[in-house]
Amino acid sequence: MYLGMDIGTSELKALLLDAHGEIVGSAHAALTVQRPHPHWAEQDPQDWWQACGRVVSELRQQYPQQWAAIRSIGLSGQMHGAVLLDNESNVLRPCILWNDTRSAAECDWLRDHHPEMMALSGNMIMPGFTAPKLVWVARHEPDIFNRVAKVLLPKDYLRWRLTGEFVSDPSDAAGTLWLDVAKRDWSDELLAMTDLRREQMPALVEGCAVSGRLRASLATEWGLSSSVVVAGGGGDNATSAVGVGAVAPGDAFISLGTSGVIFVVNDTLQADPASGVHAFCHALPGRWHQMSVMLSAASCLRWVCNLLSVTESQLMEEIAQLTDDALRRAPLFLPYLSGERTPHNDPQATGSFFNLRHETSRALLGYAVIEGVTFGLADGLQVLGNAQISQCSLTGGGARSTVWAQLIADVLAIPMVTHPASSSGALGAARLAWLAEGGKEADVCLKPPVVARYTPQAERGAWLSQRLALFRLLYQQQQAARTLLP
16 A cells, blocks of 8 residues: 655545555545745645554545555655754744745845856746745745755645655755756756755655655554655645646646646656746656646635625536626636736736626626636746647646536636546655555556547637736736826
């Protein structure tokens, strides 16, 4: 048996995978985000460990025999977060998350003083990445910065609690701006730009390699063998790619989670930092990927449902009853509730509705939200440039909606396929655990069954393209209007 754990933004998920590649069971524990100031997003790493304990308890109770047979653990996690530890491995402050945009000024400083950073890292300097966060800490919390002994990414903090080892992997490390992505190793030059040193970083192993063994005391407490190993794992999108079998050049998927991601596999590094497209290492050796990332995707749907006091499933049912004629006149929505990354790199961007009327129903508001997120994905696809995508897997919570899946196919003009709901970062993490235990990639990294297929509808695509043009104009107007604000 293999255990996969995925630290997301809204929950920690875990699943058990058997030696035939079948999912035996899964569990999850909710997480919350603290936003003490505008542009801030933080979590307490101790909350991840407590959530880990809850999912372990649930899986042990429900699947005792399978649990006892676990031989390897894989880890997946939200990227870019800054977990800061002192010399005694105490957490110095709450983790600054991937969707925290407080470091916009520090990004400007890095671009002005170290313009070579983008060429060396292969990526645009954005507030979501880890390096600008540490510049912010150095400026605003110097006492904490001076005590930093280790900088860990979220899943790697969990690894340290599991094994006592400070280790990361190239796919997750690529999102820090400290990695030489082509060489898959830390860059001393990039680290020096933020007054950090290699010894403050974790060691690196590939995602399918062994990073350590479960602590003996923890193995006893959890009822597991002391020989259980922990795989390198990966950033959430790279592990999700392993989960959906996107491991060969040209394979692609879209993730509709808290954020929205288009992910395309490459066999060489395809860096274009000026476009805002991320160029990262894959979780498997010898592969890289391009990725466009929007900061708010399914989280926009949760936001509007909370405002309207309606469940997501109920609102999606109401949206499904709308006619195309009604949808053509629906409001438009800019989905920038946390600013935006690809392609705008605009932490000051905000969400907004356009074309509201007395007769606007909550179903139309809901449609405007999922359409706006889909248009944001279209902007990301546009800057992916030469990526040739013939078919795309759709994953994440938003993939459960047939209405949304069809809308994405129509707007992007790409066939979409969906898979069983458990095809996620946790599944990819479990597969990496299997590989670390000796599994063969050809046997482990299979594409999961297709649940449904969505073919682009040209007639709908025509009027949606007109609305997309208006969506893009509204963002340009918002940019201009912000110059008039104090």
